[in-house]
């Protein structure tokens with residue numbers, strides 16, 4: 403017989419003592435897993451700390467602690483993750499949205515807000531490529547939930563991720579048009595109509611050692627067979643056809659890819675090319691503005 407308080411303390415000790423445990427904050431994580439198995443909030447768990455826990459919940463809790471000890475990400479064990487102002491469902495086989503990507507949402511959100519203010523009645527269209535769970539597209543749709551002029555579309559190649567993204571949209575009651583697409587392939591109807599093009603594509607070069615925190619993400623979400631910036635180049639190049647003149651592209655990048663991706667955007671004729679840093683000062687995003695009048699034909703190779 404164990405109480406909620408005893409169980410949380412035991413879980414904290416298990417995570418703390420685990421050799422190679424990925425838990426940064428064992429007490430916080432132990433409490434989080436207890437929330438998952440009991441369906442109770444953190445506050446409720448504190449209130450019930452002396453109450454006895456049902457035997458089934460204890461068995462589930464021990465199973466999750468063991469998986470966490472083996473390095474399974476907390477978000478996968480919980481089945482969902484908080485991202486920007488929404489919560490999205492995650493499952494093994496689909497990329498787990500990361501907090502740093504919330505900054506990409508903020509960059510796009512600010513840009514959309516200024517477009518709404520300066521354009522009196524036109525629709526503002528956002529396209530998120532490589533959407534995974536739909537996190538970026540859904541966070542933007544949520545930010546502009548009350549603004550019918552904002553339309554959000556999202557593309558993703560993995561059928562599993564497409565299913566999750568659609569389900570997330572449904573659960574959140576957000577009208578995001580999620581399509582299975584190899585980058586722009588399913589979006590011919592939006593050519594020339596996009597105001598803000600966003601993406602957090604795969605950007606790890608083949609053979610590069612994976613940081614431990616991404617080892618549970620699917621390889622197709624991480625690796626770029628073209629050396630790390632191939633997706634950025636393809637999106638920037640074809641993006642010129644999809645963006646309206648003056649439209650913005652903003653891409654997440656690996657922290658050593660800022661010079662190369664800025665060069666790509668310049669080569670692809672974007673103006674006002676700039677890099678944005680995350681909260682720790684590392685360059686993690688590159689952005690640019692589509693010029694008036696299209697691309698110089700000789701620059702276009704695909």
Ligand SMILES: C[S@@+](CC[C@H](N)C(=O)[O-])C[C@H]1O[C@@H](n2cnc3c(N)ncnc32)[C@H](O)[C@@H]1O
Nearest residue numbers: 497499532533534558559560584585602604623
């Ligand atoms: C780094 S993950 C990012 C997911 C999501 N944007 C996020 O930030 O959480 C990259 C995503 O690109 C998808 N992807 C890979 N190749 C693709 C392609 N050719 N077209 C569309 N999506 C692709 C992967 O399945 C994966 O979901």
